[in-house]
Amino acid sequence: MTCAACQAHVQRALRKTPGVRDANVNLMTRQATVAYDPAAVAPQSLVEAVRRGGYEAELPGPDRDIVAEQEAQDREQLNQYRTLIRKTAFALSAGVLAMAVPMPWIHHSAAWRWSFLLLTAAVMGWPGRHFYSRAWTALRHGTSNMNTLVALGTGAAFVYSAAGTVGFVPEFYYEAVILIIALVLLGNTLEARARRQTSAALRSVLDLQPPRARLLGEDGGEERDVAVEDVRPGDQLLVRPGERIPVDGRLESGFSSVDESMLTGESMPVEKVAGAQVYGGTLNQMGSFRYRVTSVGAKSALARIVTILREAQGSRPPIPGL
16 A cells, blocks of 8 residues: 555455444554454455455464564565655656756757656656556556556656657657656655654664563573573563563562553552562663563563554544544
């Protein structure tokens, strides 16, 4: 999905499926939340409804890790943003060059006309290629979106200008084609930047979880650093003063006070003794302690916070439906 029209199309496709009571599609997270009757429709049928509309979809896995999913989405958004910056820079540079050449030069020089044709084709073929491929996909499924408008406008101007290059018409609109693509790409780049800024709250929550954990052997003696993704329920971990707690668990030995303000908003530290629950992402302050891991991944408190934030970003107030 690339625009609000895509979002609305997918949402309509889901809502028209028999057995679906409501569907909400989030353009930023690329996720759909569907309320449906399991006796009337299967989840795989919802996926097929989206695919028939010209978009790809898949069901979340049973062992879905919301933290890893958010990190993957952040990486994807960053890659898209960097790609858009490169494409926009190329298209804008070509647009500046096109505007700098006086129009009489183009009218009186075949070399300039063919140079502009090749330059415009290069802009359409790399920075603007996705406009045409997505417009074609939408056309095949009997719908339209923002890409359709860009493809029609620039495509018609390019064909007309190409006819002028070979002498059939006197006008040329190569600079218009280049600048339209460049300006739309600039808008896409600003939109991608805004999406990344919107995800800043989620990234700040994810940054609370340390990347490494201090794993203890079964006898409690041997210590080794492991990636937090390799920690499993039942493992015994050691946390020292000033360190963030890697994952949720229950304290087995030691004594400390933990800053749990990221969970409760309360600035006063909470004392922890044997048997107390500790949560991943909170900050250990005073003492060292050992604890037994109880939940990781999607079942952890940190993952539930991320899930709530993602749902809040994707939810819409009921007033638009009135």
